Amino acid sequence: xxxxxxxxxxxxxxxxxxxxxxxxxxxxxxxxxxxxxxxxxxxxxxxxxxxxxxxxxxxxxxxxxxxxxxxxxxxxxxxxxxxxxxxxxxxxxxxxxxxxxxxxxxxxxxxxxxxxxxxxxxxxxxxxxxxxxxxxxxxxxxxxxxxxxxxxxxxxxxxxxxxxxxxxxxxxxxxxxxxxxxxxxxxxxxxxxxxxxxxxxxxxxxxxxxxxxxxxxxxxxxxxxxxxxxxxxxxxxxxxxxxxxxxxxxxxxxxxxxxxxxxxxxxxxxxxxxxxxxxxxxxxxxxxxxxxxxxxxxxxxxxxxxxxxxxxxxxxxxxxxxxxxxxxxxxxxxxxxxxxxxxxxxxxxxxxxxxxxxxxxxxxxxxxxxxxxxxxxxxxxxxxxxxxxxxxxxxxxxxxxxxxxxxxxxxxxxxxxxxxxxxxxxxxxxxxxxxxxxxxxxxxxxxxxxxxxxxxxxxxxxxxxxxxxxxxxxxxxxxxxxxxxxxxxxxxxxxxxxxxxxxxxxxxxxxxxxxxxxxxxxxxxxxxxxxxxxxxxxxxxxxxxxxxxxxxxxxxxxxxxxxxxxxxxxxxxxxxxxxxxxxxxxxxxxxxxxxxxxxxxxxxxxxxxxxxxxxxxxxxxxxxxxxxxxxxxxxxxxxxxxxxxxxxxxxxxxxxxxxxxxxxxxxxxxxxxxxxxxxxxxxxxxxxxxxxxxxxxxxxxxxxxxxxxxxxxxxxxxxxxxxxxxxxxxxxxxxxxxxxxxxxxxxxxxx
Amino acid sequence: xxxxxxxxxxxxxxxxxxxxxxxxxxxxxxxxxxxxxxxxxxxxxxxxxxxxxxxxxxxxxxxxxxxxxxxxxxxxxxxxxxxxxxxxxxxxxxxxxxxxxxxxxxxxxxxxxxxxxxxxxxxxxxxxxxxxxxxxxxxxxxxxxxxxxxxxxxxxxxxxxxxxxxxxxxxxxxxxxxxxxxx
Numbered sequence: 036x037x038x039x040x041x042x043x044x045x046x047x048x049x050x051x052x053x054x055x056x057x058x059x060x061x062x063x064x065x066x067x068x069x070x071x072x073x074x075x076x077x078x079x080x081x082x083x084x085x086x087x088x089x090x091x092x093x094x095x096x097x098x099x100x101x102x103x104x105x106x107x108x109x110x111x112x113x114x115x116x117x118x119x120x121x122x123x124x125x126x127x128x129x130x131x132x133x134x135x136x137x138x139x140x141x142x143x144x145x146x147x148x149x150x151x152x153x154x155x156x157x158x159x160x161x162x163x164x165x166x167x168x169x170x171x172x173x174x175x176x177x178x179x180x181x182x183x184x185x186x187x188x189x190x191x192x193x194x195x196x197x198x199x200x201x202x203x204x205x206x207x208x209x210x211x212x213x214x215x216x217x218x219x220x221x222x223x224x225x226x227x228x229x230x231x232x233x234x235x236x237x238x239x240x241x242x243x244x245x246x247x248x249x250x251x252x253x254x255x256x257x258x259x260x261x262x263x264x265x266x267x268x269x270x271x272x273x274x275x276x277x278x279x280x281x282x283x284x285x286x287x288x289x290x291x292x293x294x295x296x297x298x299x300x301x302x303x304x305x306x307x308x309x310x311x312x313x314x315x316x317x318x319x320x321x322x323x324x325x326x327x328x329x330x331x332x333x334x335x336x337x338x339x340x341x342x343x344x345x346x347x348x349x350x351x352x353x354x355x356x357x358x359x360x361x362x363x364x365x366x367x368x369x370x371x372x373x374x375x376x377x378x379x380x381x382x383x384x385x386x387x388x389x390x391x392x393x394x395x396x397x398x399x400x401x402x403x404x405x406x407x408x409x410x411x412x413x414x415x416x417x418x419x420x421x422x423x424x425x426x427x428x429x430x431x432x433x434x435x436x437x438x439x440x441x442x443x444x445x446x447x448x449x450x451x452x453x454x455x456x457x458x459x460x461x462x463x464x465x466x467x468x469x470x471x472x473x474x475x476x477x478x479x480x481x482x483x484x485x486x487x488x489x490x491x492x493x494x495x496x497x498x499x500x501x502x503x504x505x506x507x508x509x510x511x512x513x514x515x516x517x518x519x520x521x522x523x524x525x526x527x528x529x530x531x532x533x534x535x536x537x538x539x540x541x542x543x544x545x546x547x548x549x550x551x552x553x554x555x556x557x558x559x560x561x562x563x564x565x566x567x568x569x570x571x572x573x574x575x576x577x578x579x580x581x582x583x584x585x586x587x588x589x590x591x592x593x594x595x596x597x598x599x600x601x602x603x604x605x606x607x608x609x610x611x612x613x614x615x616x617x618x619x620x621x622x623x624x625x626x627x628x629x630x631x632x633x634x635x636x637x638x639x640x641x642x643x644x645x646x647x648x649x650x651x652x653x654x655x656x657x658x659x660x661x662x663x664x665x666x667x668x669x670x671x672x673x674x675x676x677x678x679x680x681x682x683x684x685x686x687x688x689x690x691x692x693x694x695x696x697x698x699x700x701x702x703x704x705x706x707x708x709x710x711x712x713x714x715x716x717x718x719x720x721x722x723x724x725x726x727x728x729x730x731x732x733x734x735x736x737x738x739x740x741x742x743x744x745x746x747x748x749x750x751x752x753x754x755x756x757x758x759x760x761x762x763x764x765x766x767x768x769x770x771x772x773x774x775x776x777x778x779x780x781x782x783x784x785x786x
Numbered sequence: 787x788x789x790x791x792x793x794x795x796x797x798x799x800x801x802x803x804x805x806x807x808x809x810x811x812x813x814x815x816x817x818x819x820x821x822x823x824x825x826x827x828x829x830x831x832x833x834x835x836x837x838x839x840x841x842x843x844x845x846x847x848x849x850x851x852x853x854x855x856x857x858x859x860x861x862x863x864x865x866x867x868x869x870x871x872x873x874x875x876x877x878x879x880x881x882x883x884x885x886x887x888x889x890x891x892x893x894x895x896x897x898x899x900x901x902x903x904x905x906x907x908x909x910x911x912x913x914x915x916x917x918x919x920x921x922x923x924x925x926x927x928x929x930x931x932x933x934x935x936x937x938x939x940x941x942x943x944x945x946x947x948x949x950x951x952x953x954x955x956x957x958x959x960x961x962x963x964x965x966x967x968x969x
Contacts (some may be wrong), residue, residue: 193871336958406889554851618961
């Protein structure tokens with residue numbers, strides 16, 4: 036509840052909903068809460084001493100955050116500003132979504148990098164173009180990526196296989212921290228990454244936006260556009276088209292270009308929705324295409340080459356700038372087709388069905404063509420993976436009954452994976468079925484949540500084995516099943532303090548690489564052997580989140596977690612090395628142990644003056660291999676970040692001005708197991724970044740301008756979780772300019 | 787409006803159908819796939835007695851990974867002798883075996899074999915040269931002096947654009963350290 040003139044918070048304003056007769060009073064900070072409303076349009080009356088009553092029609096869809104701005108003076112009652120935005124249902128797990136400013140800043144980055152402003156989230160990089168999100172130290176098959184609500188199915192097991200999602204599709208980008216097996220199904224051992232488009236427009240008009248991003252390092256350019264609409268003649272129908280083009284050349288470290296680090300990307304998506312009061316349906320299709328060069332200095336033949344690369348200060352293979360993409364490179368395509376429908380089951384609830392088909396094609400081209408000319412002439416990828424996945428989810432959500440809300444559902448996955456080229460992982464088919472029930476008991480000051488889920492999975496591989504002088508096709512089959520549970524509690528002490536606690540389990544079946552890989556891991560200079568008898572990995576995660584907000588100038592959040600994982604699958608180096616025709620390679624076996632990951636994420640924001648804001652973030656992680664009493668390898672180092680923002684006064688044409696400087700300090704990772712890596716972790720580093728943004732307004736047109744300078748001092752550094760740290764420094768200074776222009780082709784209809 | 791919808795739907799349908807499905811339960815035979823070097827065979831001919839032919843071989847029948855090597859010979863040579871040595875590289879996962887060393891010869895300006903003796907009194911002189919007068923190493927002469935045991939490291943480097951006559955650049959295609967016994 037804000038005063039329309041000076042935005043002071045209005046205490047004791049009465050909010051009354053005409054249709055239901057519900058009412059609430061705003062507290063001392065101007066906050067209010069009305070619960071138990073169904074989706075729909077309501078008439079709201081806001082009364083406050085000294086104000087005229089404000090009568091407003093309001094559309095509620097899910098949890099809705101609504102600011103009211105009653106006029107304090109009757110004499111200038113002309114405009115009433117209403118802002119409404121949908122917020123996520125509060126989960127008992129810790130959910131962190133990028134706020135508006137963070138989302139703006141992330142534009143142009145890959146999905147993995149976009150999330151780096153969330154404490155506890157880091158990235159596992161393979162150079163500049165491949166970034167996998169890491170939540171609380173875990174990544175790949177241990178986190179689930181939801182692409183428009185659909186679990187992303189691709190070759191997640193590979194550490195150089197980044198999520199195939201265009202972040203421009205998403206208006207909600209964030210993570211759920213902690214095991215979330217019941218709600219989202221297997222694999223959500225460490226958390227969930229959420230990339231979700233905005234809901235389709237629900238009022239008549241055609242609009243859109245254009246994004247343009249240019250960056251100096253790599254001389255990259257990105258253009259992304261969206262058009263969406265809804266028409267008064269057919270209000271049920273709405274649509275959206277979106278597309279992104281991206282191109283980058285070789286990036287530069289402090290002193291040299293990294294050869295063959297360019298990439299191109301072309302993505303598009305389309306959505307069509309039909310929504311009535313009692314039913315609705317939506318069709319969505321997206322395609323992601325990229326061709327990305329792999330830094331050629333990192334493609335090595337054996338340990339001797341690796342040693343030469345380590346010993347060299349700068350990469351052996353340097354060059355000038357180019358956009359050319361040569362071998363080695365990857366070519367990836369991901370298609371998602373999603374159809375969903377819902378129908379209101381009277382006052383009892385809502386039934387929804389979601390069907391999705393995903394197609395993922397990954398071609399990996401080695402540095403060199405085959406020596407054999409006829410093979411070389413085909414120019415085939417040395418590795419090809421094609422995976423097709425169908426998923427279906429049926430869910431029924433029931434409305435509040437005596438304080439209880441909940442949902443029950445079933446889901447199915449059918450998947451087939453085909454490979455060609457060098458033998459690394461076999462073909463397989465994978466079927467999985469699951470059923471879950473989650474119930475929540477809501478009271479004004481607390482909420483309780485309990486959930487249970489059962490999944491069963493059948494996995495069938497088609498695997499060549501070399502025996503007695505020839506290859507033999509075998510068909511090993513495995514069945515996995517598991518029960519998961521969740522229990523959560525939220526306590527809203529008052530409008531400034533909220534506590535949420537969750538204890539949840541999640542599991543995952545061993546991945547195909549963990550079961551059956553048997554060969555030289557190209558580029559990793561290691562021979563890796565899977566174990567066909569691995570058991571499922573089970574996580575039991577407890578997470579406590581404390582949010583505190585004092586007035587409008589201080590807010591803080593802390594997350595404490597403890598994630599013991601039974602039968603944690605990891606690569607253990609073992610003797611003797613494997614002797615091959617390319618020399619001796621260190622040999623790694625997939626083994627299981629019990630792991631314990633625990634840590635703290637904190638963030639706090641303080642606004643000492645109106646024109647200044649200070650934000651601090653930090654994360655700390657301790658990851659133990661309990662059975663062997665040693666540290667786990669490849670865990671992100673502890674880090675802190677401090678950001679100081681200046682907020683110059685808004686003017687009519689220049690609004691939302693921010694100029695900030697970010698200092699990021701990452702300590703050296705000293706908690707590593709002995710004899711498990713080729714070189715010691717790199718030293719600690721301190722980076723500075725500059726961030727500035729503003730919104731320009733002329734007439735009705737807006738232009739959001741952002742400028743970032745990453746690695747302001749052009750420091751040379753290497754990060755422990757960058758797989759290319761063996762060969763090269765990380766990227767040097769990068770100046771990024773972002774433009775975003777919202778478009779309105781027809782004037783939106785006024786209510 | 788309706789036409790637009792149908793257009794969009796048909797575009798989506800075409801895109802979905804165009805992503806074809808491969809045969810999952812009948813994967814193609816691995817020997818049809820790619821290229822592996824399974825065998826490095828050194829053949830030594832005594833310059834003083836050409837009927838004295840010796841062979842030393844390293845063989846990993848399915849290439850790196852999978853099953854282990856099944857042949858790893860010791861190079862046995864006589865002291866104070868000169869041997870004419872030839873290198874044969876094979877891919878024995880296919881029938882008939884593919885002679886990879888022929889391909890190396892064809893791209894000789896991108897390849898180099900280096901020989902590094904360890905603990906034995908023997909020297910190796912490469913006797914073949916590429917179009918740029920740089921050594922190749924598929925043919926060489928080995929000169930032994932005193933008796934003794936040691937090793938000989940045989941390295942094949944792929945050096946497109948960077949070949950300069952030594953083995954410090956490029957990517958390693960083959961690296962085998964043979965035990966050597968000079969009697």
